[in-house]
Amino acid sequence: MTPLPPQYQWLHKVNGLPRTIAECINLHGVQEVVGKGSNKTIIGWRDELNQAGAKISGFSDDDIPWCGLFSAIVAYRRMNRAEEVVKNPLWARNWLNYGTKSKTAMLGDVLVFSRGNGGHVGFYVAEDNACYHVFGGNQSNRVSITRIAKNRLLGVRSPQYATIPKGVKQYRVAPSGSISTNEA
Numbered sequence: 001m002t003p004l005p006p007q008y009q010w011l012h013k014v015n016g017l018p019r020t021i022a023e024c025i026n027l028h029g030v031q032e033v034v035g036k037g038s039n040k041t042i043i044g045w046r047d048e049l050n051q052a053g054a055k056i057s058g059f060s061d062d063d064i065p066w067c068g069l070f071s072a073i074v075a076y077r078r079m080n081r082a083e084e085v086v087k088n089p090l091w092a093r094n095w096l097n098y099g100t101k102s103k104t105a106m107l108g109d110v111l112v113f114s115r116g117n118g119g120h121v122g123f124y125v126a127e128d129n130a131c132y133h134v135f136g137g138n139q140s141n142r143v144s145i146t147r148i149a150k151n152r153l154l155g156v157r158s159p160q161y162a163t164i165p166k167g168v169k170q171y172r173v174a175p176s177g178s179i180s181t182n183e184a
Contacts, residue, residue: 002029007176008125008133008145016166018108019078020123020159024135024143027070031142032062042066042137045073052076054085067183068092070137071110071121078159092119098157105132106168110157113148120148120183124156126171131179139183146180 004011004025011017011025033039042062049056049072059069072089075098076082086094095112105111105124111132113120122136131147139146161168 001026004028005145007173011125014107014167016168018159018165018168020074020108021125021135021167023074023077024123027074027137027143028135028145029143030137032066032138034141038062042069045069049073049076049082049085052080053082054089055087056089059090065090065092065118065138065184067121067136067138068095070143071095071123074123075110075159084159092121093154095119095121095157096155099159100157102156102158104170105156106158106170108159108165108168110159111148112154112157113152114154115152115183119154122148126173128173128175130175133173136183139180141184146183147175147177148180148183 030041038061046056046059054076068090072085075084086097088094095110098110109124111122111124111134122134125135125145126133131149133145134148135145137143
């Protein structure tokens with residue numbers, strides 16, 4: 001785990017932090033191997049999910065877009081249940097089938113964005129007037145928090161909770177950092 005950037009250190013103080021965000025924090029900084037070879041941790045997520053019964057096919061190298069794989073390992077580890085992972089999770093837009101549809105994004109929710117003809121998926125951390133602050137994989141080739149324009153949002157999906165954690169709510173933050181236009 002790499003320390004969170006200063007502007008997101010407040011996450012460590014959230015009372016009732018959702019498990020999705022706790023897992024994201026544990027994985028923060030995992031980075032793909034650019035060029036030949038793959039990060040064994042990222043490939044290990046595929047293997048862990050397959051062993052648990054969440055079918056991951058077509059992923060053999062971390063040069064393949066892996067935001068959906070990251071979302072799958074986080075969703076799986078949230079409850080240690082393969083049923084938490086959507087069918088064909090490598091396709092970001094398939095995450096529009098996760099959990100329950102929500103009109104308002106809150107901490108730990110899945111956010112699905114357009115990205116050309118494809119998509120991008122990650123987890124809501126906070127928002128400013130123009131952007132969502134998204135914890136995701138394959139953002140600048142690593143697990144990080146990045147700003148993504150709100151006008152790219154395709155949908156918000158909330159995990160199903162037995163009891164909603166206290167920290168699950170909207171968070172407003174100051175805009176800081178550049179706006180991502182092509183997560184990879």
